Amino acid sequence: MNIFSEAAKLEEQNRPFALAQIVDSRGSTPRHSAQMLIRDDGTIMGTIGGGMVERKVIDEALEALKEKTPRLFHGRMARNGSDAVGSDCGGAMSVYISVHGLRPRLVLIGGGHVNRAIAQGAALLGFEIAVADIYQESLNPDLFPPSAQLLYADSFSAAIDKLEIRPDNYVLIATNNKDREALDRLVEQPIAWLGLLASRRKVQVFLRQLRENGVAEEHIARLHAPVGFNIGAETPNEIAISVLAEILQVKNKAPGGLMMAAAHPSQHLRVVIRGAGDIATGVALRLYHAGFKVIMLEVEKPTVIRRSVAFAQALFQPEMQVEGVIARRAASAQEAIGMAESGVIPILVDPLCESLSGLKPGCVVDAILAKENLGARRDLAPVVIALGPGFCAGQDCHAVIETNRGHWLGQVIYQGSAQENTGIPGNIMGHTSRRVIRAPVAGVMNGRVQLGDIVSEGDAIATIGETEILAPLSGMVRGLLNDGLVVDIGFKIGDIDPRGASADFTSVSDKARAIGGGVLEALMTLMRQGGKAKEEVLTVA
Known part of the structure; x- marks a missing residue:
């Protein structure tokens, strides 16, 4: 077998390999024209002359495969100096290293109608496809692309073990009645993209169950569910387009959205929001979905209660996802601008707004x-x-x-001030101040329950130092400070929702949405107005 036959075989198997080709040689070198194939395990076929230069090329090829990027290697047959390879021949050579067998792998858990349509579409997009199911009839080869790997197993857990899912794989769960089994096995695995085809209600139930089982928020945040773009898809083929569009967006690191929408002024307008708590997050979502480039500023250790709906959590974990929108910590104004342009909401630690000169926002929301x-x-x-x-x-x-609840919540005021703070939390099932938990002592806060847990009145939900904090009433833990934060006496540390299991702690509140709507109205109104303010807003890039 020659190099090209082996390359074709590896390409068919989608096994990574590199081809090294001598493109230039001068003086005394082992070879002047040769090719070598390097597999991902370091084994080779062919030679470019052996010795130290070949060893260097193999190492370079493995790095190129790791980075999935071709490169040009320069080597001098010398002991010292730039590009020296540690030999005494005295010549020099340049070797071009190309990488192959790197088709993205899409793993479909379930062989139903939607995954069949997705498999057909993904094959046209160049994906390597693997499909697993526990029903042999669902894996009829006539229903899938010829190159698809079809795997039958007694359980989805066993199938996932056999699939050998890698960190660079894209995985979609669509089994109908076994989704939870597959999700439990995959949610904590490092995967490029993990999607779940399910209704919004089913997703909320699963997310609550995952948290009850102690799955960390950083793992839950990686789950894309409900999956796909909102294009009104109903048929399997329509749903396949919706899902594949999201996978391509993630794969290509693209912001998404309509190409024609870029002509709207909001597409070019940068908005900085001071704060990243639950209300600020509701505002951010409204502006983000309207097309604005949102950047948020926070303190180093924000005291956020409703952590599951606050982008500030991105300062405590790798990323935070709220209602499908992702936020990550940014180290600089320049990085924040790049993240915002790519469709991610950046969080900068900058309580004094020192980054505004670099961010040059068209709008600041306090x-x-x-x-x-x-x-x-x-x-x-x-x-x-x-x-x-x-x-x-x-x-x-x-x-x-x-911001006060009532008839005027979300009202835009262009002259004057908002109502004074009443100090009374919103009424839920007759409970106001009682449902809010405040620190009885000063010290370091540590939780004993997770957000979304159902507790009874008197249950221990946290500690401050040696002092136990008890639930003031029965219901769902909707808010709780991050562990390790120092609090003073009287500081708000938690929130119990008396509605219990019917409460939703995974989406922003009605109050946050109303306030976010007010901000959007104010911004659009001020953008339409004439004069200097309008001109400056529309020229900010």
């Missing part, structure tokens, strides 16, 4: 909700919007958004 002005000024950006009491529209900012 969403700290401190009940007082902690540095908002009209000159921070062409448009400045503030939430709640402590601000005066026309002086501190261009608009204030009402």
Whole structure:
């Protein structure tokens, strides 16, 4: 067998390999024209002359396979100096190293109608396809592309073991009645993309169960569910297009959205939000879905209660996902701009807004909700919007958004201030202040339960130092501070929702959505208005 026959065989198997070709040689070298094939385990076929230069090329080829990028290697047959390979021949050679057998692998858990359509579409896109099912009739070869690997097993757990899923694989679960079994086996595995084809209600149930079983938020955040783009898909082929579009977006690191939408001013407008708690997150989602490039500023250790719906959690874990939108920590203004352009919401540690000069936002939203002005000024950006009491529209900012629950929640105020803070939490099933948990002592906070847990009145839900914190009423733990934070007496540390299992702690609240709507209205109104503010907003890139 020659090199090209072996290359064709490996390509068919989608096994990574590199081809090394001498493209230039000068002086005394082992070979002047030769090729060598390097497999991903370091074994070779052919030779470019042996010795130290060949060893160097093999190492370079393995690095190229790891990075999935071709490269040009320069080597001098010398002991010392630049490009020296440690031999005494005295010549030099250049070797081009190309990489092959790197088709992305799509693993479909379940062989039903939708996964069959996805397999057919993915084959046209160049994916290596593997399909597993526990029903032999679901794996009829006539229903799948000829190159697809079809694997039958007694259980999906056994099938997943046999599939040897790798970190660079894309995996979709669509088994109908065995989704949870497959999800349990895969949710903590490092995978490039993990999707679940399920209804929103089913997803919420699964997420709650995963948290009850102690699955870390960083693993749960990687799950894409419900999966696919919202294009009104109903048939298996339509759903396949929706799902494959999301997989391609992740694979290609693309922001998504309509190509024609870039002409809208919001596509070019950068908005900085001060704070990344649950209300600020609701605002961020409204603006993000309207097409704005959102960047959020926070303190190093934010005291966020409703962590499951707060982008601030990205400062405590690799990334945070809320309602399908991902946030990650950014190390600099430049990195934040790049992340925002790619469709990710960046979180910068910058409580003093020192990054604004580099970010050059068209709008700043003060969403700290401190009940007082902690540095908002009209000159921070062409448009400045503030939430709640402590601000005066026309002086501190261009608009204030009402945050008190009631008839005027979400109202945009262009002159004057919001209502004063009542200090009384929103009423849920007759409970107001009682459902909010405050620290009885000062110290280090550590939780004993997870968000979404159902507790009874008197259950221990946390400790501050040696002091146990008890649930003031029965219901769902909807909010709880991160472990390890230092709190003072009277500090808000948790929140119990008396609605219990019917409460939803995985999506932003009605209050956050209403306030977010007010911010969006204010921003669009100020953008439409004439004068200097409008001109500056529309010219910010």
